[in-house]
Amino acid sequence: MxxxxxxxxxxxxxxxxxxxxxxxxxxxxxxxxxxxxxxxxxxxxxxxxxxxxxxxxxxxxxxxxxxxxxxxxxxxxxxxxxxxxxxxxxxxxxxxxxxAFLLAALFLIVLLNMIIKVDANNLEWVKKSIESKNDIPVNAAMTEDIGVGLMTRYLLPFEAISILLMLALVGAAHLSRKGRGA
Amino acid sequence: MISLTDFLIVSAVLFCIGLYMIVSKHNAIQILIGIELMLNAAILNLVAFGKYDRFNNGGQMFALFAIVLAAATTAVALAIILNVYKQYKTIDPGKIDKLKD
CATH class of the missing domain: 1.20.120.1200 (NADH-ubiquinone/plastoquinone oxidoreductase chain 6, subunit NuoJ)
Structure with missing residues (x-):
């Protein structure tokens, strides 16, 4: 250990x-x-x-x-x-x-059962990514990769989420203003 | 290294605690905290699986998006809760049963 x-x-x-x-x-x-x-x-x-x-x-x-x-x-x-x-x-x-407690406990049992059955360490794609060196090494600096990915591969979700954030800002400001007729 | 199953078990327990809070609490803010717990369990799963996706880096990226979404959700939800309190003088979701007062 x-x-x-x-x-x-x-x-x-x-x-x-x-x-x-x-x-x-x-x-x-x-x-x-x-x-x-x-x-x-x-x-x-x-x-x-x-x-x-x-x-x-x-x-x-x-x-x-x-x-x-x-x-x-x-x-x-x-x-x-x-x-x-x-x-x-x-x-x-x-x-x-x-x-509520019964519901949560039974759901937990179902989830744990499923996790043990799936055995995530031996999944097909996980093994394949370890073989092809696609897993993150312990000393990797991922922040640069995140920045580059945000501007290239994940540009569309980035833009979508920025629009949504602005809508949430406007909505929250509208909901919490003091005047009448909210 | 830490195995993937350990992360999954921790996140399953967190998810169930959040589920218990959502079902059992009579206070909208505590229900909101339960939702945040469930979101955090999902983010933990994304990050744990993202360890095996170095070049596309999808797990960590969508974990970031999920955190930002949670922030937006909380802001709007708190504004709604405060408005509901102004209207009904209670924030117990079980007692808010009229569309118009």
Whole structure:
């Protein structure tokens, strides 16, 4: 068992444990702050999958953008929102959690069964890519490849996603403005 | 090296935690967090398989696109949640059952 494997197990344990905490806790603010830790551990997992640029993007956009946006949204929206949330959580302490838990557990069993049956390490195309040296070596610098690919092979999805991002910007600004007739 | 199956198992567990949150929570923001967990499980799969696609680099590229999409989704969803709270004074999706009040 080498260092990378050990790091993988530590990271995945942190990610899964904090995700369970996020799902289990009653306190919304605490669950959001715990979600930070899940996202950081996931960024570590991306690094171990040799995707360092994706890991940095994860930290910048998810942790720096999305989570701060969620925090701002309900901390700036006044005390009534927080009170309403606290009230709701006290009302629903343990009603109807069992069916959801059963659904998630059964789905997990199905997924795990399928993953073990597929045996992803011995897939045809994975073997072929290892044979033809198409897999990423440990010391590869992939950021340049990503930049070149973004401007050549993946130009159409890049443009599509930029248009969609602008539409989302306009839509969010329109939805959250103060005036009448939204 | 770390085997592909390990990544798949971690992402399956994350996906199921997200599914549990979506089904069981009575708070729209927590449901949103559950959706983010499921998205992250999918991104982990993309990145793990992208290790075997060096020249086209499809896995990492679409992981980046998925992260950007998640950001756009969250912005719009939060704006909608705040508007719904202004209208109904609750953000429990089970109680929002009228198109027009």
């Amino acid at each position: 080498n260092l990378a494997q050990m790091l993988f197990y530590v990271m995945s344990f942190i990610a899964l444990a904090s995700a369970v905490f996020v799902a289990a806790t009653k306190n919304l603010v605490r669950s959001i702050f715990m979600f930070f830790i899940t996202l950081f551990a996931l960024a570590g997992l991306y690094v171990l999958a040799l995707a360092d640029f994706v890991a940095v993007t994860q930290i910048v956009i998810y942790v720096g953008g999305i989570l701060v946006l969620i925090l701002f949204a309900f901390m700036l929206s006044g005390r009534e929102t927080l009170n309403a949330m606290a009230l709701q959580q006290k009302q629903f302490i343990s009603i109807g959690k069992l069916p």
